[in-house]
Amino acid sequence: MKIALDAMGGDNAPVAEVGGAVAACRDLGISVILVGDPALIEAETAKYPEARSLGLEIVAATERITMDEHPAAAVKHKRQSSIVIANELVRNGQADGVVSAGNTGAAMAASLLRLGRIKGIDRPAIGFPVPTAKGVTVLLDMGANADCDAENLVQFAMMGAVYAEKVLSITNPRIGLLNIGTEPTKGNSLALSAYPLLSDAGLNFIGNVEGNDLPQGAADVIVCDGFIGNVVLKFAEGLSSMLFTQIKETVAATLKGKIGGLLLQSSLRSIRKRLDYAEYGGAPLLGVNGVSIIAHGRSNARAIANAIKAAAKASDEKVVEAICQALSNKAR
C-alpha cells in the first residue's frame, strides 16, 4: 500500500504533511510518497529521527498551486505541480491513492483530469465526514457541483453508501435527502424530483432529513447539491468557532470563570477537537477513477495522517471497484 501525498498543499505545508506522513508510516505501516520540493521536504523530514528507517519516498515537483489560483487553469498550466504529479502517480499505478490539503478546486480538477471519471458517473462529488452526536455522517456533495439535478443526487447517494460501508464500516447505511420538511411533498424542485428516484434506487433510503437532524446523526449518508453542502459545512465551522470564542471570553471575564474554565479546559478542548472539521481525516472525491482524498487546508499532522489512513482503507476496500459494481447492478 502506497499513498501519494501532495506535500506542498495545505496552509501548514510541508510541516503538517511530513508530520502526517511520518505518523502514517510509523504507526499504521502505510508507505507514503511525498510529492513536492525535495529540499523543503528533506529539511522537514530531518526533524524526525525515525524517518530514515521508515523509507519515505520523495518525488520531486517543481511547481505548487496556491490557494488563490484558479483551479482548472492552474492544473492545466502547472503540469509540474505537486498535486498534478501526485495524481499522475496514481494514474500510472505507482501509488494506490492520493491525498492533498491544498486548493480544493485544484485537487478536484487534478483528479478529474488525471484519473478521469468512473464510466456512468456524471458528476464526481466530495463526501464530507461530518461529526455528529452518534458518530459520523457522510454529507455529499460538499462543493464539487454547485448546480445538481436529481440523477446526480441519486449517484451521490450510491457512492456515499459505498464509502460509508467500506471505509467507515457502517452496515447498510441509512441514506437521507437534505430537505426542509419530512414529508415527500416538501422541498425545492430538486428535492421534490430526487425523492422518488431515491426511493426507487435500491438503497436504504430513509426519506428527508432536516437541517436540525444532521448533527443528531439521523442518517449515515445525506445528499444535497454542492452549493448547500458547502454553505452548511462552512457555517458549521464558523458557528462552532464563534461559540468557543464566546466561551473563552466568558471564562476570562471573572475569577470564578477562570477557575471553572481551568477545571473544564481539557473537556472543552476535546469537544472542540471532536467538532473541528480540520481534525477529520479528509473528504473523498467519489466518482473519479482512483482514490483521491481531499484534506482541509488547515490540516495538522494528525489530520493528514487520518487522510492517508482513509486513502489506504479506500484502496484496500476497493471503493472504486465497488462503485463500478453498484452502477452495473443498477443498470441491470
Added chain:
Amino acid sequence: MKIALDAMGGDNAPVAEVGGAVAACRDLGISVILVGDPALIEAETAKYPEARSLGLEIVAATERITMDEHPAAAVKHKRQSSIVIANELVRNGQADGVVSAGNTGAAMAASLLRLGRIKGIDRPAIGFPVPTAKGVTVLLDMGANADCDAENLVQFAMMGAVYAEKVLSITNPRIGLLNIGTEPTKGNSLALSAYPLLSDAGLNFIGNVEGNDLPQGAADVIVCDGFIGNVVLKFAEGLSSMLFTQIKETVAATLKGKIGGLLLQSSLRSIRKRLDYAEYGGAPLLGVNGVSIIAHGRSNARAIANAIKAAAKASDEKVVEAICQALSNKAR
C-alpha cells in the same frame, strides 16, 4: 398601538402567548389583542394579577390550526381559526400588526391571503434575525420560497435592508449574498445571476458572504433562497443543541467537571440563550401588505413579548410604507 396575537399558535399556547402579551403590555405599553379560545385565554390570564388593569382584549376564534396541518388548505378551510382572524384584524385596521408562533406555513398563508402582497413584490420572504458575534444579521428567505430567481433575491435584499434599518436601527445595512466563494464568478446559477443585479440595485451590497462568515456578522442582511435559509437555520439549532448537550455530559462525568460546570453554569447558560433562536423575537414576513411577525414554535413568554415588540416597532417605523417607497424609487 395594538398588536393582534394568535394566542393558540405555539407549542406552549396559550401559556407562552398570554405571558408574552402581559409582559409586552405591562413593560412596553403595547396593547395586545389575544385571539383564540376565550375560556383558555381567560384561565391563563387569571394567573396574572396585573392583567385586569392592563386592558388586554380577547377576540374569540373557535378553530385552531395545528402544526401538522397543510398550511394553505387549513387557512382556506378554517376561517374561524385564531391565525386567520388575527390577520383579519390587521386587514380591517383593528390592529397594527399580527404575531403568531403557530404553524409557520399557515401563518404565512394567512398573511398572504388576508393582507395580500405589496404591489411590485413577487414573493414575500421571511427574514430571520440570526445572532452573530457582533449582533444580529437578517437572513432571508428562511423558508417561504424553496425555489427563487435572481430578481427575488434582489427584492429580499431591499426588504431586508428596510427592516434592518427601521426595526434593528442599523444605518446603511451591509447586504451580502450567501455563496460558496468570495469572487463574483463563484456560485450556483442563482448566485451567479443575482450578483450583478445586486450590484446595480442601489443597495450597500458588499458582495458574497460564505457560510463561515455568517456567524461572524460579516453582513447585516444576507440573502439566499428559502431552501438553503431554512436548512442553515435548522442546522444551527441542531448544532448548538448537540454542542451544549456534549458540554453537559462532559461536565456530569467527573467531579472536577461538576465543580467547573457549577462555576461556569450561568455563563454557559447566557451564551446558550444568546444563541437559542427560539429566544429571538420573531421573524418578519416581509412583502405582505401589513406587519406580520412569525415567532418560533418553541417560543417562551419572553420570545413572544419580543415578537410583539418587533411588530410594534415595524408598525411605528412604517416598514410596509418604506418597502413601497423603496420599490417606487427603484422603478424611477
